[in-house]
């Protein structure tokens with residue numbers, strides 16, 4: 290009998306997909322996700338795919354100037370260095386180097402095929418069609434976007450927040466780098482009852498992914514606090530996000546929302562100084 294919090298990988302699936310056991314699995318996994326459990330899915334993406342992705346995105350960012358485009362019809366792929374000041378203009382405070390990819394731009398780094406292979410399974414878990422939004426463009430109101438992120442050492446972070454659940458009920462994130470190897474300390478955390486930080490990074494290997502209900506509180510704490518940040522390097526912690534976003538063609542857009550908690554140690558000193566000044 291599956292227990293709440295048990296990873297998907299520990300289930301053995303009977304071949305008959307209409308077996309009552311399956312109905313029970315569906316009911317239990319849905320109850321668990323609504324309850325706020327998070328699942329770390331081991332080996333979601335091939336390790337080589339993740340390490341190649343870091344290299345290719347890093348090269349892409351060095352070759353192209355940083356830009357910004359709203360999610361409107363015809364938006365190109367682009368990358369943007371969101372420093373602490375710029376990050377405060379977004380719905381959720383952050384400091385990160387983000388590279389955004391849409392399917393209509395020819396997928397220059399060959400990300401969509403491998404990612405959609407897993408994203409399609411997760412979309413079904415979210416109650417969507419397996420290929421929902423895949424062909425959408427901004428005029429349709431919701432678009433799939435792949436975001437590859439580098440959190441620069443010392444200053445990279447994402448304040449505690451919730452993500453919008455209206456178009457995809459679960460967040461689906463991939464991990465291209467590993468704590469203790471590629472970076473030290475910090476990284477992704479969940480927030481449990483009583484504003485308690487729930488650490489999961491030590492269980493994460495390159496290629497794993499995480500799913501949980503979008504409204505579960507979570508954030509990213511700075512890593513490598515003794516290393517000087519350099520926006521042109523590729524060291525440190527990387528992150529992969531698959532999200533079906535409300536486009537800027539909508540008059541009412543659901544976006545992420547900050548959760549103002551005083552959790553010690555998760556915001557870089559530089560961001561706290563900007564707030565005080």
Ligand SMILES: [Fe+2]
Nearest residue numbers: 451452460507
């Ligand atoms: Fe998030």
